[in-house]
Amino acid sequence: MRGARLPWRRWALLAFLGLFILFLYGPTITILVLSFQGPDGGLTFPMNGVSVVWFERLFEKQAVGDFAGSLTRSFSLAIMVTLATVLIAVTAGFAFRRRFPGSDLLFTLTVASLVIPSILVSLGIGLLFNQAGLDPTWYGSAFGAQLTWTLPFGLLIMFAVFNRFNPAWEEAANDLGASPWQRVRHVVLPIVTPSVIGIALFGFTLSYDEFARTLLTAGSDNTLPLEIFGMTTNVTTPVLYALGTVTTLFSFLLIGLTLLALRVIVRTRR
Amino acid sequence: MRMPGKATMGLGRRGLLAAAGVAAGSGAITGFPTIWAQNIKNVTLRQFGTGVSNLNAIADKVKADLGFTLSMTALDSDAVTQKAVTQPKSFDIADIEYWICKKVYPTGTLQPMEVKRIKYFDKIVPTFTSGRLTPTTPIAQGTAPHTVSFVDSPTAKTFAAGQTGWMTLIPTIYNADTLGIRPDLVGRPITHWKDLMDPAFKGKASILNIPSIGIMDAAMVMESMGRIKYADKGNMTKPEIDKTIGFLIEAKKAGQFRAFWKTFDESVNLMAAGEVIIQSMWSPAVAAVRSKGIPCVYQPLAEGYRAWGGGLGIARHLSGLERDAAYEYINWYLSGWVGAYLNRQGYYSAVLETSKQHMSADEWGFWMEGKPAKADILSPEGKVMEKAGAVRDGGSFQERMGAVACWNSVMTEDRYMVQKWNEFIAA
Amino acid sequence: MMSRHWSAWLQATPLACVLGVFLLLPMVVLVVVSFYDYDSVQVIPAFVLTNYQEALGSAVTWRIYVNTLRYTLIVWAITVTLGFGVAYVLAFEIRNRTAQTMLFLVCTVPFLTSNIIRMISWIPFLGREGLLNTALQRAGLIDVPLEFLLFSDFAVILAYVHLYTLFMITPIFNAMMRIDRGLIEAAIDGGARFRQVISQVILPLCKPGIAIGSIFVVTMVMGDFITVRFMSGGQSASVGLMISNQISLLQYPAACANAVILLAVVLMMIAAITRIIDIRKEL
Numbered sequence: 001m002r003g004a005r006l007p008w009r010r011w012a013l014l015a016f017l018g019l020f021i022l023f024l025y026g027p028t029i030t031i032l033v034l035s036f037q038g039p040d041g042g043l044t045f046p047m048n049g050v051s052v053v054w055f056e057r058l059f060e061k062q063a064v065g066d067f068a069g070s071l072t073r074s075f076s077l078a079i080m081v082t083l084a085t086v087l088i089a090v091t092a093g094f095a096f097r098r099r100f101p102g103s104d105l106l107f108t109l110t111v112a113s114l115v116i117p118s119i120l121v122s123l124g125i126g127l128l129f130n131q132a133g134l135d136p137t138w139y140g141s142a143f144g145a146q147l148t149w150t151l152p153f154g155l156l157i158m159f160a161v162f163n164r165f166n167p168a169w170e171e172a173a174n175d176l177g178a179s180p181w182q183r184v185r186h187v188v189l190p191i192v193t194p195s196v197i198g199i200a201l202f203g204f205t206l207s208y209d210e211f212a213r214t215l216l217t218a219g220s221d222n223t224l225p226l227e228i229f230g231m232t233t234n235v236t237t238p239v240l241y242a243l244g245t246v247t248t249l250f251s252f253l254l255i256g257l258t259l260l261a262l263r264v265i266v267r268t269r270r
Numbered sequence: 271m272r273m274p275g276k277a278t279m280g281l282g283r284r285g286l287l288a289a290a291g292v293a294a295g296s297g298a299i300t301g302f303p304t305i306w307a308q309n310i311k312n313v314t315l316r317q318f319g320t321g322v323s324n325l326n327a328i329a330d331k332v333k334a335d336l337g338f339t340l341s342m343t344a345l346d347s348d349a350v351t352q353k354a355v356t357q358p359k360s361f362d363i364a365d366i367e368y369w370i371c372k373k374v375y376p377t378g379t380l381q382p383m384e385v386k387r388i389k390y391f392d393k394i395v396p397t398f399t400s401g402r403l404t405p406t407t408p409i410a411q412g413t414a415p416h417t418v419s420f421v422d423s424p425t426a427k428t429f430a431a432g433q434t435g436w437m438t439l440i441p442t443i444y445n446a447d448t449l450g451i452r453p454d455l456v457g458r459p460i461t462h463w464k465d466l467m468d469p470a471f472k473g474k475a476s477i478l479n480i481p482s483i484g485i486m487d488a489a490m491v492m493e494s495m496g497r498i499k500y501a502d503k504g505n506m507t508k509p510e511i512d513k514t515i516g517f518l519i520e521a522k523k524a525g526q527f528r529a530f531w532k533t534f535d536e537s538v539n540l541m542a543a544g545e546v547i548i549q550s551m552w553s554p555a556v557a558a559v560r561s562k563g564i565p566c567v568y569q570p571l572a573e574g575y576r577a578w579g580g581g582l583g584i585a586r587h588l589s590g591l592e593r594d595a596a597y598e599y600i601n602w603y604l605s606g607w608v609g610a611y612l613n614r615q616g617y618y619s620a621v622l623e624t625s626k627q628h629m630s631a632d633e634w635g636f637w638m639e640g641k642p643a644k645a646d647i648l649s650p651e652g653k654v655m656e657k658a659g660a661v662r663d664g665g666s667f668q669e670r671m672g673a674v675a676c677w678n679s680v681m682t683e684d685r686y687m688v689q690k691w692n693e694f695i696a697a
Numbered sequence: 698m699m700s701r702h703w704s705a706w707l708q709a710t711p712l713a714c715v716l717g718v719f720l721l722l723p724m725v726v727l728v729v730v731s732f733y734d735y736d737s738v739q740v741i742p743a744f745v746l747t748n749y750q751e752a753l754g755s756a757v758t759w760r761i762y763v764n765t766l767r768y769t770l771i772v773w774a775i776t777v778t779l780g781f782g783v784a785y786v787l788a789f790e791i792r793n794r795t796a797q798t799m800l801f802l803v804c805t806v807p808f809l810t811s812n813i814i815r816m817i818s819w820i821p822f823l824g825r826e827g828l829l830n831t832a833l834q835r836a837g838l839i840d841v842p843l844e845f846l847l848f849s850d851f852a853v854i855l856a857y858v859h860l861y862t863l864f865m866i867t868p869i870f871n872a873m874m875r876i877d878r879g880l881i882e883a884a885i886d887g888g889a890r891f892r893q894v895i896s897q898v899i900l901p902l903c904k905p906g907i908a909i910g911s912i913f914v915v916t917m918v919m920g921d922f923i924t925v926r927f928m929s930g931g932q933s934a935s936v937g938l939m940i941s942n943q944i945s946l947l948q949y950p951a952a953c954a955n956a957v958i959l960l961a962v963v964l965m966m967i968a969a970i971t972r973i974i975d976i977r978k979e980l
Contacts, residue, residue: 009891010790017786020779021803023859027818028807030828034821042562043535044543044821045828066326066342088711095708103705106713113720115912115967117920119937120956123944124723126356127730127953135359144719151712156909160871209811211923216352216944220316220360222343228813230344231535244814251809255802348945355739355947373947377739473844479931481946522932529848529930540930544826545847685736688946693757695942696764696934 028248035241043238054242067243070227073138077223078208080139081146085203086196088147089154093192096155097162114152118212121148126216136219145213150206154199161195193265201258311337313595318343319365320350322534322554322617323443323580327650328608336602338595346533347480354379363596364583368415368439369482371583372680375418375438376427380583382420382436387597390604391437393621395671398441398579399433403672412486412504412679415441415579439581440600441620443612446575446670450541450551450559453567460569463487463494466548472525476540476549479530481691483678486576487550488514490675494573504679508686515690519697530695534558541566550576554616556663557655568663574675575664581620613637614650618667640666724960731953740949748954758939758955762962765935768850768925769918772857776914777907779858780865784906785899787866788873789881801870808863816856816927823847823855848930856928861917865910872906873899908974912967919963 034041038049058067096103113121125145129136136142165188173187211225218226228240317324317340329340343361345353351373354364358379366374374380385391396402401409401416419438420430429438451460456471466475466487478484489503492514500510521527528546531537538558540546551568559566582603584596602608609625612618614633619625626634635641640662647656656662664670681687734743752758783804791797807815822828823846830842845851876899884898922937936959943952 013782013786013790016782017790017800020783020862021800024804024807024862026822027815027859028810030818030822031810031814034818040562042542043539043817044824045826045831048562088715091708092712095705095712098705100702100705100709103709106709106716109716109720110712111967111971112964113716115916115963116720116724116960117916117937117963119920119922119940119944120727120960121720121723123940123949123952123956124727125719126352127949128723128726130356131726136357144715147715148720151715155712164875205805205809209809211812212920215349216356219357220318220341220343222345225811225813227344228811230346230349240814240817244810244818247810247814248806251806254809255806259798259802348941351945351947476930527932529932532926532931539820543821543824545824684946685948688942688948689751689755689757692934692939692942693755695931696757696761696939 028244031241031244032248034238035245037238037241041238043240054238055246057237057239058242058246066222067224067227067239070222070224073221074208074224077138077143077146078204080143081150081207082200082203084143084147085150085154086200089151089158089199090192090196092151092155093158093162096159110152110155113148114156116148118149118210119215121145122213122216129217136217138214138218138221138223141217141219142214142223145217146207146210149210149213150203153202153206157195157199157202158192161192165191194262197258197262310591310595310598313338313592314341315339315362315592315595315599316341316343316360317363317365317582318345318350318353318361319580320345320347320534323365323612325611327611331607332599332602335607336595336598338599340599358585359587362585362588362592363599364585365442365580366439366583367578367580367678368418369413369578369678369680371439371581372413372418372429375421375429375583378427379586380438381586381588382424382426382438383440383584383597383600385435385437387601388437388440388604389601390621390624393623394441394604395618395620395622397444397671398581398620403668407672410504410577410674410676411500411502412576412677413482414504414677415439415444415581439583440604441579441581442603442608443617443619444577444579444671445553445617446577446664446674447550447552448571448575448664449548449569450537450556451567451569452541452544452547452565454565455544455547460548460571462572463490466491466550467495467521467526469526471548473528474545474547475526476529476531476537476546477527478537478550479532479695481688482680482684483576483578484530485511485514485687485691486676486678488518490573490576492517494571503676505681506683506687508683511683511687511690515694518694522694522697553664557616557649561649561653561655570664570670570673574673575670576676576678577671577674578678611650614648618671622667636660636662638667640664640669727953727956727960730950731957733950733953735948735950739947748950749958751951752954752958761934761936761939764933765919765937768853768857768935769915771854772861772918773911773914775854775858776862776865777911779862780869780910781900781903781907783862784866784869784873784903785895787870788876789899804863804866812860813923813927815860816924819852819856819859819928820847823852848928848932850929850933852928853925853933856924857918857921860924861914864913864917865907868909868913869903869906872903876902905974908970912970915966915970916963919959919966 034043035054036050036052037047037054038051039053041048096107122145125141126136129141169187170183173183178186209225211229214223214226222230231240315338324342324344326342329342332338332340350366351370353360354366354370354374355377364380398415398419401414418429420432420434421428421436421438422430422434424436449460449463449466477487486503489500492498493500493503497517498510498513500506506514529540531540531549534552534555537549537551537555540549541551541559542562542564553568556566556568582600584593588596604621604624606621606624606628609619609621610628613625613629614637616637622638632644633647636643636647636656642661643656643658645658646654647660649655730740731748732744732746734741734745734747787797787801791800824830825842825844825847827847829846833839834842881894881898884894889897920937921935922941925933925935925938936955940952940955940959943955
């Protein structure tokens with residue numbers, strides 16, 4: 001086990017991790033390179049010159065589709081889903097700290113929600129809205145469809161937190177005369193907070209990139225993944241890759257900010 | 271959501287054309303806009319369709335010419351069908367293909383349009399009204415547009431046998447498809463549909479994976495090889511379907527196909543990347559490959575073309591001012607600017623006369639009459655598509671649309687055909 | 698007594714409502730519609746068994762299920778191996794806490810780029826004239842481009858592994874982080890070798906993580922339709938693709954019948970996994 005005893009194994013393992021990350025980033029790198037494709041270049045190699053024209057086009061209106069609109073929708077939807085997921089999952093997490101009549105059933109339902117293939121959920125909700133005579137919309141049916149995907153994640157994370165949660169802390173607070181609200185506010189919430197950020201990050205990512213569940217439930221306006229898919233019915237250009245590159249950079253930024261936030265939380269708590 | 275000031279994004283030529291269009295559109299030639307209530311500006315019509323014709327340039331022009339907002343959603347052809355049927359209130363205007371119309375219209379999500387309110391009805395290419403391009407052209411097999419264009423009354427859900435006062439779809443865009451080839455890689459002249467199955471192209475051929483379209487390509491190949499003679503390609507019997515699919519499975523197992531494509535873009539990329547050197551293709555897709563500097567030919571074949579067409583339909587729920595706006599939009603659509611725009615992409619428009627007014631003589635000669643281009647031919651975005659002297663593959667409009675052997679179709683045995691098609695894909 | 702339940706119920710209500718409306722009801726609709734009849738244009742409310750008869754009676758359905766299960770099994774085997782390996786390195790070989798977090802996050806970044814874009818970008822890499830083939834040819838390793846790289850089972854599985862390994866890494870990593878380091882020290886002090894530590898200490902303690910990861914991967918591969926379509930170039934079929942084809946052709950009842958069958962299969966597989974491990978306790 002010790003690196004000192006068997007350095008070659010440690011190096012081999014680290015090399016393995018490195019290779020895996022390379023594999024993971026392979027397409028990202030392809031995207032990065034191709035997003036600098038020349039003005040006449042296409043989605044595939046060979047490169048036809050080098051330019052930044054596709055980044056400029058990204059912020060212009062496309063021949064088909066509407067990046068700006070769908071990006072705004074996807075972003076708003078992801079924020080909505082994130083907030084709802086955090087609120088609902090954390091609250092439900094509290095409920096599940098004890099057994100209550102129906103808790104097994106609800107838990108089974110949550111797991112089912114996670115494992116039922118997305119296309120089935122999408123189809124079911126689409127048909128349900130159709131039968132009920134309701135209009136599917138991205139902020140209604142698609143919002144609900146995405147929650148069936150993000151909530152189980154959120155709840156599972158809450159379980160993981162509470163399973164490791166030492167009730168002695170709460171009891172101690174109790175003994176010190178804290179009210180139930182004070183107990184939650186000063187003992188439980190601080191311990192839960194990092195995981196809540198995790199839930200939020202999960203919720204945002206899962207929603208932002210959700211395709212199958214949104215496909216039949218988004219109504220008249222496309223979310224970004226649907227827009228990208230729809231755009232492939234016409235000549236797609238390396239604008240797609242420019243979008244991918246920008247997304248990756250944005251993700252790094254987002255993660256950097258999250259790390260910063262975590263650090264601030266840790267520091268204030270000290 | 272829409273970016274202001276981008277209406278004339280393509281500069282140069284297109285800017286000029288747009289300016290010409292404004293002049294034309296604002297009443298000088300076509301009489302638009304007519305007497306409009308001011309509140310029409312608040313109307314938003316939601317249109318959806320495939321990326322082929324859901325172009326932002328059209329929405330911008332609508333705003334400029336007619337004053338109301340047209341919001342466009344581009345989807346793949348599967349999603350288009352689903353949306354038309356299952357989300358009837360999520361759209362106002364449906365931009366669908368005729369074979370999709372055959373499936374969608376009977377579900378009651380669209381309302382027919384009054385022929386007398388369609389200004390250019392009499393000038394629509396007769397293929398869409400009578401099925402014959404000229405009085406002597408034979409009617410092609412398959413779901414020919416005129417067979418699903420008319421209904422007897424606003425409530426009828428079955429198609430009428432002939433012309434009536436109610437139209438289901440107003441034709442917008444259509445074309446004749448054939449095989450696209452990479453002349454640099456096929457190494458020999460391609461003349462018949464059967465060449466798709468030449469063992470020399472093993473692992474380098476492709477066909478469309480949309481059952482209603484792919485089966486027609488397969489039928490053209492089968493007949494060309496002399497394997498079968500269909501009574502009606504567009505409406506096969508079960509044994510005919512079995513035989514056709516059986517043949518496709520055989521070819522697939524032998525490794526003839528590299529991939530199957532489903533979207534415009536896939537077909538372009540397969541060809542451009544050299545994955546496939548011969549496949550059924552759409553004319554603008556061929557142009558898209560060529561615009562990357564890669565040789566690609568849209569090859570006319572002895573047996574003729576497989577044609578397709580799309581049109582605009584009005585959602586059942588539309589009424590009042592919005593419906594008026596929809597009619598106004600449709601009349602505007604046929605008034606020439608859009609037609610010229612589509613023609614310049616290599617598609618055909620429904621009313622030739624008006625489109626011609628929006629194109630230069632040289633453009634018209636190149637795209638529609640099969641004449642050599644006198645100057646460089648530009649795309650609607652102002653990019654050079656063809657150099658001066660080029661002649662369009664397949665020749666003139668008459669030569670192409672007059673040689674249509676069949677249309678994309680929905681058969682009586684559709685359900686069975688689709689099952690068998692899935693068998694082919696799974697094989 | 699009751700009041701305690703009341704607060705729990707109150708806290709659980711939002712979750713129950715969302716799942717009730719957006720999961721339970723839609724599934725009921727699926728089951729109902731699976732008994733409807735249809736023709737080429739519309740769905741006809743009825744009670745017929747033809748959809749199930751056609752689905753189960755057709756050799757194609759079975760072949761597609763076998764194919765999908767084959768994908769699932771292969772992808773599961775690869776992701777579990779890779780996932781375990783990567784999680785192990787992250788959890789035990791990287792000792793610096795910050796480096797650990799950073800590396801883990803680095804692993805997650807590509808997942809924020811659209812699945813579709815990431816999938817499409819494999820095509821220029823693997824294609825006949827793609828990066829890999831060009832590189833191999835230039836290096837003189839091959840004469841003719843390798844064709845199996847794209848539009849093949851290989852490409853499909855590669856894309857799956859690429860898309861889903863993170864879902865395996867995360868829970869396993871999570872489980873590993875909970876292992877008491879003293880346990881491992883003790884095992885080593887007791888003379889256990891590397892392999893024994895892995896197989897007798899770490900692996901058993903990671904089972905819940907592996908189970909959760911497996912649930913994700915199995916579910917996602919079983920229900921996928923988009924990866925198969927893009928990466929096999931339409932040459933292969935999966936259950937999800939079959940359903941999505943039927944949806945696109947408006948054969949809703951047939952799609953629903955297949956959906957119900959798929960649902961049953963997936964739920965059984967998951968039940969089998971949860972039989973072995975009680976996820977709820979082990980999180």
